[in-house]
Amino acid sequence: MVQPAPRPESAGAKVIPIKETSLYEAQRKIYARSVSGTFANWRWAMVWITQAIFYGLCWLPWNGRQAVLFDLVERKFYIFGLVFWPQDVFYLAVLLIISALALFLFTAVAGRLFCGYACPQTVYTEIFMWVEKLFEGDRAARMKLDAAPLTGNKLARKGAKHAVWIVIGLWTGFTFVGYFTPIKTLAGSVLSWQLGPWETFWICFYGFATWGNAGFMREQVCKYMCPYARFQGVMFDPDTLIVTYDAERGEPRGARAKKADHKAAGKGDCVDCGICVQVCPTGIDIRNGLQYECIGCSACIDACDQVMDKMAYPRGLIRYSTEHALAERWGRGQILAHILRPRTLVYGAILSAIVAAAAAGLALRQPLKVDVIRDRTTLAREVEGGLVENVYRLQIMNLAEAPRRFALAVTGLPGVRIASEQIVEVAPAATQAVAVRVRVEPDAGKRGSNPIHFEVRAINHDEVFVREKASFLLP
Amino acid sequence: MQKLIWILWPSFVMAGIAEAVFFTLVDPQELYLFGEPVHMTPLATYSIGFFAFWALCAASSAFSCFLQRSAGAPRV
Numbered sequence A: 001m002v003q004p005a006p007r008p009e010s011a012g013a014k015v016i017p018i019k020e021t022s023l024y025e026a027q028r029k030i031y032a033r034s035v036s037g038t039f040a041n042w043r044w045a046m047v048w049i050t051q052a053i054f055y056g057l058c059w060l061p062w063n064g065r066q067a068v069l070f071d072l073v074e075r076k077f078y079i080f081g082l083v084f085w086p087q088d089v090f091y092l093a094v095l096l097i098i099s100a101l102a103l104f105l106f107t108a109v110a111g112r113l114f115c116g117y118a119c120p121q122t123v124y125t126e127i128f129m130w131v132e133k134l135f136e137g138d139r140a141a142r143m144k145l146d147a148a149p150l151t152g153n154k155l156a157r158k159g160a161k162h163a164v165w166i167v168i169g170l171w172t173g174f175t176f177v178g179y180f181t182p183i184k185t186l187a188g189s190v191l192s193w194q195l196g197p198w199e200t201f202w203i204c205f206y207g208f209a210t211w212g213n214a215g216f217m218r219e220q221v222c223k224y225m226c227p228y229a230r231f232q233g234v235m236f237d238p239d240t241l242i243v244t245y246d247a248e249r250g251e252p253r254g255a256r257a258k259k260a261d262h263k264a265a266g267k268g269d270c271v272d273c274g275i276c277v278q279v280c281p282t283g284i285d286i287r288n289g290l291q292y293e294c295i296g297c298s299a300c301i302d303a304c305d306q307v308m309d310k311m312a313y314p315r316g317l318i319r320y321s322t323e324h325a326l327a328e329r330w331g332r333g334q335i336l337a338h339i340l341r342p343r344t345l346v347y348g349a350i351l352s353a354i355v356a357a358a359a360a361g362l363a364l365r366q367p368l369k370v371d372v373i374r375d376r377t378t379l380a381r382e383v384e385g386g387l388v389e390n391v392y393r394l395q396i397m398n399l400a401e402a403p404r405r406f407a408l409a410v411t412g413l414p415g416v417r418i419a420s421e422q423i424v425e426v427a428p429a430a431t432q433a434v435a436v437r438v439r440v441e442p443d444a445g446k447r448g449s450n451p452i453h454f455e456v457r458a459i460n461h462d463e464v465f466v467r468e469k470a471s472f473l474l475p
Numbered sequence B: 001m002q003k004l005i006w007i008l009w010p011s012f013v014m015a016g017i018a019e020a021v022f023f024t025l026v027d028p029q030e031l032y033l034f035g036e037p038v039h040m041t042p043l044a045t046y047s048i049g050f051f052a053f054w055a056l057c058a059a060s061s062a063f064s065c066f067l068q069r070s071a072g073a074p075r076v
């Protein structure tokens, strides 16, 4: 460990010993106790929703293909009715910006909502812990089992747990790969044992990552690997909703008999039962104030509310609140009123503007793209009738999911015309390359390069029209 | 273990980004390796590309770790 260099003491300054704790130090294993309650129900609802989407969406058909498929081999992304090509990478960038802004907005309003309810790390940990509880029991039983010597019973319990974990992991890996290669084909090759080496590898890789992250790493991923956890601090402000312990009400904490008048004894509402610590998946004590490890899962809220019910004290010793609200004793209405503040309004405004612009861009997107490439082998040549000919290669990309016929035309020079096929048929969501010969009278323009335009229009769909610039060489 | 995660994890993230950017711009079937067109299946190209990026980024992370250590370690 690096020793901090001794600092010269200024008069009156207290020397604060700098204690460096290294990351990934030997971890105390966390045995989170299971919890029930309002927020636990919300968490489970989110597990069901996110996983129904993740495991189910890849099986949904659409236009005779997979509804959501990021087809790496064909280099096309299908999202319901939309088909994205590598040329549409702009939309991907916009999507990333939108996600980042949405995360900023949600974080400013309600802290780590995403972490506690929707992050795959949390969701799979939740599922894996449920399996663990099924085979090994709750916190106390698990601690006992781990401390016990290896017996047949222990082996069977642990083995069954891992077997189920591995099955979930592999199914997750299979689903993941199924978003990148058509899942029905993939399922077919799995069933007939003809899975390609790379598909096998990625399914196992992702399955292994799920097993390791949700089974073993758990809170350490949030603590040490997640960048979001580290910079959340800059997104918080005193009006951000966070899970808080009401120290004013709870302290001084201490055990007491249920009937005792604790207020008379000078005690606060916290009975110091430690249940909030036991349920915490990251193993922290929320009573020490907001800590960066807290993923905002609200397990401690549910747990403490149950204790409060038992003691017949009002709920909410641990609750969602804000720094301001705690300090000024605001009620719910005032907290809600402070959701609208400059920071959230600015995030919200930028976010809506970008979403609107992206939606408009998508709606107005031409389902047709044309690339013009000059034939580099022949610059310009003279053909029959004294005309000059240039040859181009047109890449016509039909983004629509129906076959289309396109009419080609050329403008820009007097008398310019196409001497090759002028109707091109392109299959659904496919690219067709055509060689186009363009002819013109030798005196139609100046020597050298003359600007011309190719016009491609879908037959029977006049609104689908693209104009591409090119240059015509005259000798 | 801790160093290993420091090296492998950020490089994994960066490799993912590099992979996405690179293969958005480059079609694996139009790649040339030592003047020869690449004859692998696209999936193999993507995968090998990813590991190449990962290895490269991991080397960079390892280098950073090394520099940090040699500068910060107390000299006896």
Ligand code: SF4
Pocket (backbone or CB within 6 Å): A245, A250, A253, A269, A270, A271, A272, A273, A274, A275, A276, A277, A287, A303, A304, A307, A317, A318
């Ligand atoms: S669960 Fe509530 S009463 Fe029990 S220790 Fe935590 S804050 Fe105190």
Ligand code: SF4
Pocket (backbone or CB within 6 Å): A243, A276, A279, A280, A281, A282, A283, A284, A285, A286, A293, A294, A295, A296, A297, A298, A299, A300, A301
């Ligand atoms: S302190 Fe409470 S909200 Fe935060 S992670 Fe622990 S249980 Fe979840």
